[in-house]
Amino acid sequence: MSSATREYDDIPGTYVFDADHHRKGYHLNMMCMSLNDPKNREKFAAGEEAYLDQWPLTPEQRKAVLERDWLGMLQLGGNIYYTFKIAIFDGLSMQAVGGAMSGVTEAEFQQMMINGGRNDNG
């Protein structure tokens, strides 16, 4: 099943959380999930590098987390509901993260939504 062609592959800018994606991102997502616990948020705040050592992340995943590369995290198997836990930790809104993933500022993204959202097939 791995890397089989999927009917949704042609949808632009979309990372469907399917089996391949899940297998790539399992540890990354479980690390993100751990931030639901306030004790873990304290530990993460005290030292991100040491905190991340508890999960067998790939070097690319680690770098993406430390650099808050939101799109990179998705491409490396992250799921938005999980990676957004890091944005919550940072105090970022969904529009800030949406903007970062689509290459615009938070204000521009917000304005696009107020104008009716993205509906240009892009």
Added chain:
Amino acid sequence: MADVLYGVASSHVPAIGAAIDHGKEEQPYWRPLFEGYEGARKWMADTRPDVIILAYNDHASAFDLDLIPTFAIGVADKFPIADEGYGPRQIPEVIGHPELAWHLAESLILDGFDMTICNRMPVDHGLTVPLSIMYGSPEAWPVKVIPLAVNVIQYPPPTGKRCYALGQAIRRAVQSFEDNQDLRVAVFGTGGMSHQLQGERAGWVNTPFDTAFLNRLTDDPEGLTEISHVDLLREAGSEGIELVMWLIMRGALSRKVREVHRHYHVPASNTAAGLIVFEGSEANVLL
């Protein structure tokens, strides 16, 4: 006899809950959304169902990637408010209806729906935001709630067809519940409408799709069950696929329904927000 008399479908955007919790309903950004909820809130205050069976999805709160039930039913006495990373929302805990929930679990399984049965089930914005939309900020929720968690995060979610059939089975199960209180039950379907939180396509909204979905939910729900997952991903966005949960609600209602309220607004955060309220017929009314 207990019966499913009401159906509500609503978006469950976390920012809507935060706007309620932090008193932002009157702010210019939020006012048009909340104005459209007023009629539904009034309807809810007048109608006061005894129990809500609330179909929602958990967002990395009660379940994680170690356990991904397709359909899970909460049978506990109560359900705590989940900490999604901000600390739990400061809202009342959710009170269950274990007798009906266990009856549902048994009936649904014997009817061919292999439910996962849950006691420990902290509930997140997927369940709590629709309650806040319909009830505001009460001291205690004036209704018992049976959480019905549906996986829509791991691909593939259950099909629209299966969700609709589950709704029909819920209707049969409620109607076979032996009690002497004539419980008046509402079923909620939550999530949607069109939205995409992730990727370069984040912010996707498809108002023509949403409008057609609302129209057909009333008149042609079985037609809606024919929409494939791929078309939902494409048309409603990667997170808009949550709309399959609305079909659980619609399946639980009588074939003919009366649409009593509808509201649609873009945007709520990254999402097209929709709300629709139905009154169905009792089991013994011939249609």
